[in-house]
Amino acid sequence: MSLAKIWVFAEDSGDKLSTGTLELVTKARSLGDTVEVFYAGTNAAGAAAELGPFGVSKVYTVDAAGSLLGVPVASAMAAQIESGNTPDLIMFATSYDGRDVLGRLSVKLDRSVLTNNIDISVEGGQVKVDEAIFGGATLVTSTFTADAPHLVSFRPKSFTAEPGGAATAEVVAAAVGEAGKAKIVARHVEEREGPVLDEAALVVSGGRGLGDADKYSMIEDLAKLLNGAPGASRAIVDAGWVPYSYQVGQTGKVVKPDIYIAAGISGATQHMVGMKGSKTIIAINKDAEAPIFSIADLGIVGDVHKVLPQLIDAIKGR
Amino acid sequence: MNVVVCVKQIPDPAIPGQLDPQSNFLKREGKLILDDSDAYGVEMALQLVDAAGGGEVTLVSMAPNNEASGLRTALAMGAAKAVLISDPALAGADALTTAKVLAGAIDRVKPDLVLTATEATDGYTGTLPEQIAGILDLPSITFAKKIEIVGATVKVDRQTEAGYDEVEAPMPAVVSVTAGVVEPRYPSFKGIMAAKSKPVDELTAADLGVTPGAGQQIVSVIAAEARQAGEIIEDDGEGYLKIIEFLEQQKVL
Numbered sequence: 001m002s003l004a005k006i007w008v009f010a011e012d013s014g015d016k017l018s019t020g021t022l023e024l025v026t027k028a029r030s031l032g033d034t035v036e037v038f039y040a041g042t043n044a045a046g047a048a049a050e051l052g053p054f055g056v057s058k059v060y061t062v063d064a065a066g067s068l069l070g071v072p073v074a075s076a077m078a079a080q081i082e083s084g085n086t087p088d089l090i091m092f093a094t095s096y097d098g099r100d101v102l103g104r105l106s107v108k109l110d111r112s113v114l115t116n117n118i119d120i121s122v123e124g125g126q127v128k129v130d131e132a133i134f135g136g137a138t139l140v141t142s143t144f145t146a147d148a149p150h151l152v153s154f155r156p157k158s159f160t161a162e163p164g165g166a167a168t169a170e171v172v173a174a175a176v177g178e179a180g181k182a183k184i185v186a187r188h189v190e191e192r193e194g195p196v197l198d199e200a201a202l203v204v205s206g207g208r209g210l211g212d213a214d215k216y217s218m219i220e221d222l223a224k225l226l227n228g229a230p231g232a233s234r235a236i237v238d239a240g241w242v243p244y245s246y247q248v249g250q251t252g253k254v255v256k257p258d259i260y261i262a263a264g265i266s267g268a269t270q271h272m273v274g275m276k277g278s279k280t281i282i283a284i285n286k287d288a289e290a291p292i293f294s295i296a297d298l299g300i301v302g303d304v305h306k307v308l309p310q311l312i313d314a315i316k317g318r
Numbered sequence: 319m320n321v322v323v324c325v326k327q328i329p330d331p332a333i334p335g336q337l338d339p340q341s342n343f344l345k346r347e348g349k350l351i352l353d354d355s356d357a358y359g360v361e362m363a364l365q366l367v368d369a370a371g372g373g374e375v376t377l378v379s380m381a382p383n384n385e386a387s388g389l390r391t392a393l394a395m396g397a398a399k400a401v402l403i404s405d406p407a408l409a410g411a412d413a414l415t416t417a418k419v420l421a422g423a424i425d426r427v428k429p430d431l432v433l434t435a436t437e438a439t440d441g442y443t444g445t446l447p448e449q450i451a452g453i454l455d456l457p458s459i460t461f462a463k464k465i466e467i468v469g470a471t472v473k474v475d476r477q478t479e480a481g482y483d484e485v486e487a488p489m490p491a492v493v494s495v496t497a498g499v500v501e502p503r504y505p506s507f508k509g510i511m512a513a514k515s516k517p518v519d520e521l522t523a524a525d526l527g528v529t530p531g532a533g534q535q536i537v538s539v540i541a542a543e544a545r546q547a548g549e550i551i552e553d554d555g556e557g558y559l560k561i562i563e564f565l566e567q568q569k570v571l
Contacts, residue, residue, distance in 0.1 A: 014480070068476075068485060070448050070460075071457075074452075094444070095479070099444050099460070100448050100458070102445055103448025103452065104452045106413075106414050106449055107449050107452030107453055108452065112412045112413070112532060113443065115442075115445060116444070128537060132542060137544070138540070138541060138542060139542045140337075140342070141536070141537050141539075142535065142536050142537060143534065144534050145534060146533045181487050182458060182459050182486070183487070184483045185485065185486055186484040188481040188482050188484070190482070226570055226571075234497070237497065238354065238497045239498065240501070244463075244498065250442055251355075251436070251497075258570075259565070261561075270331070270439070282561055284561075294545075295545040296548060296550065297548035297549070297564075298549055298550075298564045299547070299549070299551070300553050300557040300560060300561065301550065301552045302557045303553070307561075310558040311561055314558060
């Protein structure tokens with residue numbers, strides 16, 4: 001038995017919808033009869049045009065009036081629910097704004113949340129979600145004990161985005177019950193060259209084994225030569241060598257490239273959960289006992305300060 | 319200015335985690351340490367109080383037992399006092415219940431600002447800051463890279479996918495601090511000695527009028543399919559050639 005209605009929190013990434021949004025609506029379509037989204041971006045017509053072919057029948061637009069999205073989007077959803085328009089399930093991506101809306105909504109509805117999931121199933125009307133813990137070594141399946149709507153969030157790349165279903169989505173303005181008090185006064189876009197970390201076909205990540213912050217340039221050089229994206233372990237993000245947006249792992253990005261190169265990364269469970277879905281893994285680490293070698297297709301037990309320059313020179317020389 | 323920092327004491331993340339076979343809850347017995355993620359919030363709070371020229375930092379934490387060794391670490395860094403909600407009935411509490419407990423304790427302190435990490439290292443639900451703000455009906459700004467107080471306004475550089483946003487909110491407010499944005503101080507010997515006598519008030523869920531529980535339950539736990547290791551070689555000065563060969567096979571080169 002499928003669910004009657006599912007809502008998805010739809011988000012922009014640049015000038016189009018985020019990949020995560022399309023992944024979620026694709027999955028929602030397979031679980032529910034009706035899929036609707038809440039959208040607080042600036043191009044509702046564009047979002048509707050993109051979402052219709054993915055089986056979405058309605059786009060509720062939320063005017064956040066320049067505030068962070070948590071309060072206005074959650075209050076718009078709660079207002080619909082109070083008026084009797086109640087979905088069985090509300091799906092969020094594990095994103096900055098997704099987490100804000102999810103947290104606020106859970107208080108407004110007094111409902112528990114299940115976050116960081118990688119899969120979902122519906123059996124006899126009961127929603128079950130799967131979360132990978134301990135670096136992906138253990139799979140935990142959970143369910144809710146309270147009534148719908150159930151609130152869930154998913155890691156990126158849990159599902160594959162594919163069009164299908166209804167062709168047009170209706171755009172409807174949703175009333176905002178409560179305006180947000182946290183106002184955005186300026187936006188800054190940090191220019192970045194090359195492919196985006198969580199969409200790149202090849203990722204080169206560096207960790208504490210690099211020794212100091214200056215050495216991270218080797219990771220950037222290699223990534224650029226191979227047309228990949230540079231990434232990082234949590235240890236060097238915490239150390240302030242690179243921004244949080246470079247972080248691969250449990251509390252960072254989930255990447256699934258064709259090739260993942262881990263240099264000077266020991267393979268803490270925190271990191272592994274973010275990259276073990278890569279098609280192939282190459283690891284360079286001086287400690288032969290490093291856990292990263294247990295999942296590497298090719299492991300070089302050696303000094304990154306020797307191997308990386310040799311590798312970079314050899315590729316440059318081709 | 320008075321700041322509350324929500325901190326969590328967790329099992330040492332360097333030791334592989336385990337689930338209790340009966341309850342399926344994460345085992346949290348024995349010595350707990352201050353979650354690394356929280357050291358940034360504590361440091362940020364100390365700096366903000368310093369910059370404001372007065373006030374104090376209060377820690378608020380929840381634990382299923384009365385373990386306080388992690389709190390002592392943060393007190394040694396310079397926090398003035400701590401409130402520990404320790405209650406065996408809170409074992410297995412979900413994020414919303416945890417938020418109700420922490421919000422109840424924060425409401426007694428009535429601070430100008432509440433700081434949290436973006437998520438805990440052991441459970442990482444990641445919704446707590448927003449839930450606390452929702453319960454206390456306060457504005458919130460998540461993923462702060464930088465925090466500045468100007469009058470009764472908190473100004474934050476907030477991490478985004480594309481870069482960062484400058485966001486402002488009236489205080490009191492809840493702000494979650496991204497890891498790595500400040501350098502947490504090491505407790506001095508003097509700080510460690512002073513921390514031993516700093517007050518740690520213990521409360522129960524009942525003191526705060528919160529009913530322990532969880533709106534969710536685990537239905538199964540299984541081992542995920544293990545990934546097999548491939549070829550591991552010792553670098554003899556030509557290990558890089560193996561990588562070149564691998565990249566050629568994958569048609570990257």
